[in-house]
Amino acid sequence: MSQTPPDGLPCYRLITGKDDAAFCRRISELLALGYELHGSPAATFNGDHVIVAQAVLWPKAGGN
Template sequence: MPPPDGLPRYRVLTGPDDAGFCRRVSEALDLGYHLYEGPSAAFDRENLILAQALIWPDDAASTTGDT
C-alpha cells in the first residue's frame, strides 16, 4: 500500500528544534512512516536545526520483518 494523499515514500523533515518540528515528525509516524536512521542537527548561529528522514515501509520489508 502506498503512502496516503500522494505523499512520497521517502521524506526529510527539517526545522528548528521545537515542539512544531516534533509534532510534524510524530504526525508522519502516526501516518505509518518509519524513522530512517537518527536525526541530523546543525546550528545556524541562532537555532539548532534538525533533519529527520522518514520512509514508508514497503510490502517486501513488512513481510520479512526488515524495516
C-alpha cells in the same frame, strides 16, 4: 498497510526545521500515518537556532 503513502505523499521524506515542539509534532504526525524513522537525526546550529533533520520512509508492504 498500503504499499503507498496516503494523499500522494512521497515514500521518502527528509523533514527539517528548527528544533522545537512544531518539528516534533510534524515527525509524530508522520509516524502516526505509518512512516518509519530512517537513520539517525542530524542537528546543526545556524547562529540563532538548532536546526534538525530526520528522514522517514514509508514501509514496503511485505517487507524489504
